[in-house]
Amino acid sequence: MRRxxxxxxxxxxxFCILLLNFQSIIVIPDVKYCSQGYSLNNSGSKEFxxxxxxxxxxxxxxxxxTFGVSTWAKNGDWIAYDFETIPSLIIEVSMxxxxxxxxxxxxxxxxxxxxxxxNDKGSGVFFPSHEDKWRVVFRNPTYMTTIVYYTIETxxxxxxxxxxxxxxxxxxxxxxxxxxxxxxxxxxxxxxKGNSFKSTLLYNTYNDGYASAYIPEDYSExxxxxxxxxxxxxxxxxxxxxxxxxxxKIEVLYPFEGDIYIPHSTRSIIWQSSGINSKVSIELYxxxxxxxxxxxxxxxxxxxxxxxxxxxxxxxxxxxxxxIQIKDTNAQKYIGSSPFFTITKEHYMIxxxxxxxxxxxxxxxxDISWETDSTAYWVxxxxxxxxxxxxxxxxxxxxxxxxxxxxxxxxxxANYYIRIEAPDNSVNATSELFTIEDIPRLKVxxxxxxxxxxxxxxxxxxxxxxxxxxxxERTQV
Numbered sequence: 069m070r071r072x073x074x075x076x077x078x079x080x081x082x083f084c085i086l087l088l089n090f091q092s093i094i095v096i097p098d099v100k101y102c103s104q105g106y107s108l109n110n111s112g113s114k115e116f117x118x119x120x121x122x123x124x125x126x127x128x129x130x131x132x133x134t135f136g137v138s139t140w141a142k143n144g145d146w147i148a149y150d151f152e153t154i155p156s157l158i159i160e161v162s163m164x165x166x167x168x169x170x171x172x173x174x175x176x177x178x179x180x181x182x183x184x185x186x187n188d189k190g191s192g193v194f195f196p197s198h199e200d201k202w203r204v205v206f207r208n209p210t211y212m213t214t215i216v217y218y219t220i221e222t223x224x225x226x227x228x229x230x231x232x233x234x235x236x237x238x239x240x241x242x243x244x245x246x247x248x249x250x251x252x253x254x255x256x257x258x259x260x261k262g263n264s265f266k267s268t269l270l271y272n273t274y275n276d277g278y279a280s281a282y283i284p285e286d287y288s289e290x291x292x293x294x295x296x297x298x299x300x301x302x303x304x305x306x307x308x309x310x311x312x313x314x315x316x317k318i319e320v321l322y323p324f325e326g327d328i329y330i331p332h333s334t335r336s337i338i339w340q341s342s343g344i345n346s347k348v349s350i351e352l353y354x355x356x357x358x359x360x361x362x363x364x365x366x367x368x369x370x371x372x373x374x375x376x377x378x379x380x381x382x383x384x385x386x387x388x389x390x391x392i393q394i395k396d397t398n399a400q401k402y403i404g405s406s407p408f409f410t411i412t413k414e415h416y417m418i419x420x421x422x423x424x425x426x427x428x429x430x431x432x433x434x435d436i437s438w439e440t441d442s443t444a445y446w447v448x449x450x451x452x453x454x455x456x457x458x459x460x461x462x463x464x465x466x467x468x469x470x471x472x473x474x475x476x477x478x479x480x481x482a483n484y485y486i487r488i489e490a491p492d493n494s495v496n497a498t499s500e501l502f503t504i505e506d507i508p509r510l511k512v513x514x515x516x517x518x519x520x521x522x523x524x525x526x527x528x529x530x531x532x533x534x535x536x537x538x539x540x541e542r543t544q545v
Contacts, residue, residue: 131211136203141196145223152189157214163194166201224251226306235311238343240285252299260294316343318404325407330494331414337372345398353391383414415442417497424500444490
């Protein structure tokens with residue numbers, strides 16, 4: 069009986085020893101990660117991680133898991149923590165930046181972390197080395213589970229993210245302002261030029277990290293503007309980097325001063341703009357008076373292909389006081405004007421020949437003549453039939469005369485006409501209708517034989533007959 073009791077006692081003793089040392093022989097699995105941040109959503113659905121300057125909360129820390137509480141902080145700030153585990157369990161507390169946290173090592177041990185403490189409860193202070201999203205990390209190195217009750221306190225701060233040094237804002241438009249903060253519900257947003265206060269853009273606005281502020285039209289241009297955001301409750305503030313404010317403008321680059329444009333030719337209107345709507349309108353002015361709407365609306369992409377035309381009223385004269393005006397379709401007060409340029413009178417061209425109802429034979433020459441005041445050096449001549457180009461003759465000297473030899477195999481038919489035009493489309497003309505026929509032919513025994521072939525054959529036959537007759541007479545003598 070005593071031996072049996074002794075055996076039971078020894079088994080219980082061994083079990084207790086194993087239980088106490090179980091932690092040292094268990095195989096550690098991959099660490100589970102959890103993260104907690106605090107966010108507020110603004111009307112634009114932009115989310116910003118944010119914790120209050122003092123935050124008290126709790127979470128369950130399972131065996132071999134890691135939990136991180138995030139906050140934004142910069143060099144010179146501090147992050148203080150205080151925690152307690154229930155039931156009591158020794159855990160590790162450290163601090164890592166965002167890149168280190170995202171690496172997530174399998175064993176939960178961060179190589180570049182700032183160590184804080186290892187205990188079942190305690191407190192400490194971290195001092196961030198640079199601006200970043202930092203996490204206070206609680207790591208459970210055991211298989212047991214506990215609840216961690218903590219308080220995280222950070223030095224109050226505001227960090228303005230936009231505008232930055234690369235920002236250019238325009239008057240009479242809105243400026244997007246973004247910032248990070250860890251305290252307060254309301255802020256004031258002010259505009260400074262250099263070190264001088266300019267105006268309050270937004271007063272008592274919600275501290276959600278995003279705002280849109282109107283820049284008045286009468287503000288002067290400059291590259292030394294700054295935004296100041298101030299927390300209403302604590303007075304904590306931050307200045308943005310210097311940025312630029314400019315006036316919206318449109319600058320017409322082409323036409324150049326003194327350019328000469330010819331009606332019906334095609335040229336590019338070119339401009340550049342800043343702070344302007346995506347659509348613009350284009351107008352033609354003569355002596356500062358609008359005479360033609362070139363385009364009611366076109367993309368503000370810097371170029372418009374214009375088939376030049378000044379209207380019937382002004383087409384018969386040349387003027388050198390034309391201007392192009394380009395306007396913002398949303399705000400017509402923003403205008404760009406070209407310098408003065410010239411549009412010549414509309415040129416004329418008349419085709420003198422061929423005339424109406426004339427017939428021409430294949431294999432012969434067709435004299436094409438015209439008259440024009442165009443200064444174009446070359447013209448293109450097209451032989452047309454029912455709006456189809458049958459023959460295209462390019463780069464013909466614009467001297468009023470061209471001889472076209474009609475090919476022998478050219479398709480005969482009626483309703484042919486000539487079209488002559490300058491390469492830049494500044495002038496063109498169309499002839500009367502004419503007919504192209506085959507050369508005259510004689511019908512013999514159902515065959516079409518050219519007349520000249522019949523004549524030559526007859527003459528050759530007569531010659532041979534006479535030659536043989538004379539030779540026969542001489543032989544008989």
